Amino acid sequence: DDDDDLSSGFYSKSCPKVFSTVKSAVHSAISNQRRIGASLLRLHFHDCFVNGCDGSILLDDTSSFRGEKTARPNNNSVRGFGVVDKIKAQVEKVCPGVVSCADILAIAARDSVAILGGPDWKVKVGRRDSKTASFNDANSGVIPPPTSTLSNLINRFKAKGLSAKDMVALSGAHTIGKARCTTFRDRIYNESNIDSSFAKQRQNKCPRKAPSGDNNVADLDVTTPTKFDNLYFKNLLSQKGLLHSDQILFNGGSTDSVVKRYSSKPSSFAEDFVKAMIKMGDIEPLTGSDGEIRKHCAKPN
Ligand code: HEM
Numbered sequence: 001d002d003d004d005d006l007s008s009g010f011y012s013k014s015c016p017k018v019f020s021t022v023k024s025a026v027h028s029a030i031s032n033q034r035r036i037g038a039s040l041l042r043l044h045f046h047d048c049f050v051n052g053c054d055g056s057i058l059l060d061d062t063s064s065f066r067g068e069k070t071a072r073p074n075n076n077s078v079r080g081f082g083v084v085d086k087i088k089a090q091v092e093k094v095c096p097g098v099v100s101c102a103d104i105l106a107i108a109a110r111d112s113v114a115i116l117g118g119p120d121w122k123v124k125v126g127r128r129d130s131k132t133a134s135f136n137d138a139n140s141g142v143i144p145p146p147t148s149t150l151s152n153l154i155n156r157f158k159a160k161g162l163s164a165k166d167m168v169a170l171s172g173a174h175t176i177g178k179a180r181c182t183t184f185r186d187r188i189y190n191e192s193n194i195d196s197s198f199a200k201q202r203q204n205k206c207p208r209k210a211p212s213g214d215n216n217v218a219d220l221d222v223t224t225p226t227k228f229d230n231l232y233f234k235n236l237l238s239q240k241g242l243l244h245s246d247q248i249l250f251n252g253g254s255t256d257s258v259v260k261r262y263s264s265k266p267s268s269f270a271e272d273f274v275k276a277m278i279k280m281g282d283i284e285p286l287t288g289s290d291g292e293i294r295k296h297c298a299k300p301n
Pocket residue numbers: 035037038039040041042045076077078079144145146147148153167170171173174176177178179180181183220243245
């Protein structure tokens with residue numbers, strides 16, 4: 001199944017209202033709660049990295065499979081499933097049985113970025129939904145953990161056809177959204193490449209001793225947490241990356257120059273982020289007669 005099966009016009013006859021319908025649903029979800037834009041963007045990433053952009057992350061466990069929701073990178077962490085179900089219900093009202101949940105994730109991710117002040121782009125659609133999901137696949141390390149080395153980050157993205165530059169650009173998604181204390185505790189207490197007043201500030205709501213405060217959240221971008229801009233990269237220059245995997249992108253290694261460029265040129269970040277999002281959205285889609293168009297995103301038909 002090659003990438004060319006996806007196109008922005010895939011639904012132009014069968015569901016011309018899909019884009020306006022998804023956008024208005026994402027708009028109202030974000031006005032209810034600004035963080036949801038970040039959560040929707042992350043869902044698309046975690047979907048695409050496990051067996052391609054096929055909606056697999058949305059499936060609840062069944063008697064015949066254990067799905068991805070409780071796998072390490074997702075458990076207690078990914079969110080926004082209720083909003084996805086709402087968007088799907090709106091889309092089903094205008095064109096029943098036509099638009100896949102995998103496409104809804106791709107469109108909602110694009111709309112979230114644009115609504116929060118980031119770039120807008122033509123999103124390719126035409127993906128179909130998986131009939132199954134795999135706990136083991138989601139748990140296998142294909143989604144890199146925040147403790148990763150730089151070379152692990154580069155290799156995990158390379159395995160999906162994404163370059164080191166794409167990886168850095170996509171990490172710029174951490175310009176919005178939040179992370180739990182358990183994902184950055186070690187960094188704020190034990191690492192030395194961190195601004196000390198920033199570390200102190202984050203320690204306030206993230207006690208040293210686990211499991212106390214494990215689920216307390218903090219903004220990934222300390223400067224403009226609800227705006228999609230390039231300040232995430234400026235923060236890295238001043239050692240204010242929250243996750244180990246954020247700061248490692250600017251720590252004397254091969255990606256320093258890209259971080260510097262994005263921190264000084266918002267347009268360069270915007271351009272490369274869009275290119276990388278389109279590449280990510282092209283990862284192993286189900287097309288043709290493979291898979292199905294789910295009626296409900298949380299279960300196979
Ligand atoms: C480079 C490797 C990456 C690592 C190691 C990583 C790791 C993480 C971690 C640990 C969190 C916090 C999760 C929690 O506390 O439960 C997070 C949040 C987030 N990630 Fe990443 N991430 C990476 C790449 C990406 C990419 C490629 C995107 C999207 C294009 C993305 C979008 C987000 C967003 C938007 C949030 C906040 C979600 C929310 O507030 O609900 N991340 N990431």
